[in-house]
Amino acid sequence: MYSNEKLQEISTQVRRDILRMVCKAKSGHPGGSMSSTDILTALYFNVMKHDPATWTRDGKGQDMFILSAGHMTPVYYSVLSRAGYFPVEELGTFRTFGARLQGHPSIRKGLPGVFQASGSLGQGLSAACGLALGKKMDKDDNRVWCLCGDGESEEGQIWEAGMFAVFHKLDNLVAMTDWNGKQIDGPVSEVSGEGDLAAKWEAWGWNVIVAEGHDFDSIQQAFELAKAGKGSGKPTMILFKTEMGHGVDFMAGTHKWHGSVPKPEQLEDALKQLGETSLGDF
Amino acid sequence: MKKYIDTGKKDTRSGFGVGLLEAGKADARVVALTADLKGSLKMDAFAAEFPERFIQCGIAEANMVGAAAGLAITGKVPFIGSFAEFVTGRVYDQVRQEVAYGKTNVKIASSHAGITLGEDGATHQTMEDIALMRALPEMVVINPCDFNQTKNATIAAAKYVGPVYLRFGRPSVPNFTPENEEFVIGKAQVMNEGKDVTIVACGHLVWEALQAAEILEAEGICAEVINMATIKPLDEETLLTSAVKTKAVVVAEEHNMAGGLGEAVAGVFARALPTPVEFVNGKDLFGQTGTPSALMEAYGLDAQHIAAAARKVITRK
Structure with a gap:
């Protein structure tokens, strides 16, 4: 179990990785990556049962994870590499021709840790339902985790999956929403009528947990509650209240950094704000 | 036949x-x-x-x-x-x-x-x-x-x-193929050997193609009928072997003219063996209410239409 201090150090390094990756590639999605950094760091380093050394795509005997909001590859790849799935140096190949680190997750380049392609929004939760059902059929006692975006949850398929998971009693499924309130065109409240996600997931029959997505105590508590949901016959949704661009003052709390790349002087400023870590840059 | x-x-x-x-x-x-x-x-x-x-x-x-x-x-x-x-x-x-x-x-x-x-x-x-x-x-x-x-x-x-x-x-x-014949993906079946025209079909239009071949036989035209059950990957070898012999091809399918078996087959001949091809398909139309047989006739997908396409393509050799 990593301490909050250690998790914070990893998170800081992951945010450095995110910014350096998108700046090197001159493309990518830093905003949502930075809002879900603390969630994914805690998940991969303290919560999920997984072993990069014995990873296989079928996920037998291990927990599985689907990044439904597939554009958040910078945080995903950074966390996977920092957790030991592939060399940290490979982060420098993000979005380049021939790279295993495709713009959105792909299973076609042999990148360890990725179970399914994603990026066309709204689809990952359905795949996660299939994984969870497969584990139940196989009497594999491990869990399936899935991260969605709140903007992504405007897709109707998310709600189809929400119905399916309850009907098939997928209590080995834990979905998470990076509830940062922002999407490409602006605040979610100004783009759609999505409304109260907690009430909606409760109405579908899910165990719903609301947590602070940048507070490791709150994150850890939410994960423990979610794990306790197994046996309840209900899937669990953790709504993590987060901030897009969290960790860098000029990026925080605005939709403008959803898919924008900092200029070199902005990167320098951002890295100074984050500070260096003992883990070192790629 | x-x-x-x-x-x-x-x-x-x-x-x-x-x-x-x-x-x-x-x-x-x-x-x-x-x-x-x-x-x-x-x-x-x-x-x-x-x-x-x-x-x-x-x-x-x-x-x-x-x-x-x-x-x-x-x-x-x-x-x-x-x-x-x-x-x-x-x-x-x-x-x-x-x-x-x-x-x-x-x-x-x-x-x-x-x-x-x-x-x-x-x-x-x-x-x-x-x-x-x-x-x-x-x-x-x-x-x-x-x-x-x-x-x-x-x-x-x-x-x-x-x-x-x-x-x-x-x-x-109609149910006319063997009950327990192994299906080989990617392998076409020559249902009837012929020399004057090749009729390539998929789905239940294979039966219509066989009926068309009987109509043509009575007219002295010997049609080769190919059941192209696998549309992708396409059995190009069987197509080319047949067309070298017959030099005229009809493709029949219950599908729009765009992107179906017809265009797949025509693509092979355009590239490897330029051959006249006639198409029996649903043209560029939506369907409508009706009995299956009434629709087959109205959209020109039955044996009579396949036979007519065969006669036409033979004149283009």
Whole structure:
């Protein structure tokens, strides 16, 4: 179990990785990556049962994870590499021709840790339902985790999956929403009528947990509650209240950094704000 | 010419149902999913035999595709079943991302394809599905000709590793192929050898093509009939071998003129052996309400129209 201090150090390094990756590639999605950094760091380093050394795509005997909001590859790849799935140096190949680190997750380049392609929004939760059902059929006692975006949850398929998971009693499924309130065109409240996600997931029959997505105590508590949901016959949704661009003052709390790349002087400023870590840059 | 006996009309979707049950008995990894069309897809027997391997998804096809992909990743062999329109056009992006690009071992069981769905009309009569599925990299596309071949193709699809689109229909059509003939994906069958014209067909139009060959035989025209049940990957060798001999080709399918078997076959000849080709298909039209036989005649898909296309293409040699 990593301490909050250690998790914070990893998170800081992951945010450095995110910014350096998108700046090197001159493309990518830093905003949502930075809002879900603390969630994914805690998940991969303290919560999920997984072993990069014995990873296989079928996920037998291990927990599985689907990044439904597939554009958040910078945080995903950074966390996977920092957790030991592939060399940290490979982060420098993000979005380049021939790279295993495709713009959105792909299973076609042999990148360890990725179970399914994603990026066309709204689809990952359905795949996660299939994984969870497969584990139940196989009497594999491990869990399936899935991260969605709140903007992504405007897709109707998310709600189809929400119905399916309850009907098939997928209590080995834990979905998470990076509830940062922002999407490409602006605040979610100004783009759609999505409304109260907690009430909606409760109405579908899910165990719903609301947590602070940048507070490791709150994150850890939410994960423990979610794990306790197994046996309840209900899937669990953790709504993590987060901030897009969290960790860098000029990026925080605005939709403008959803898919924008900092200029070199902005990167320098951002890295100074984050500070260096003992883990070192790629 | 070689005689084929209709052993009694049967619907091809029931062939799928029998094949699914057999595949399920042979391999415990086989699971079946449907979106509220268990009866229409003839999955009842499988669901009764293997209730824990039958997954009802409700009327939510997009989620069904994704759930099947997830099941496939864990090692299952999922068959998803619905009407052709609802497992292709309605969920094209899901099939593209989760099944084709995601390289998951999902089998798409596509029933009620084409205008012979009949009375429901154009909303349910897809004539575009082969084009959509053909365009996806690595997708295998199969349209068997009768009950027996649909059963055998279902068993072959379960054994094949990779995405398969398996198309069949609602109405009862002649059943004339052997009951237990192994279906080889990617291998065409020469149903009748001929020298004057090649008729290439898929689905139940293979029977119409054989009827057309009998009409032509009475006129002294000897037609070679090829059952191209696998549309992708296409058996180019069988096509070229036949056309070298006959120098004229007709392609018949219950599908829109765009992107179906016709264009696939024409592409082979344009590239490798320029040959006149005539097309029997649904042109660029939507379907409409009617009995299957009335629609087959109205849209020009029956034996008479195939024979007419053969006469025409022979004049173009």
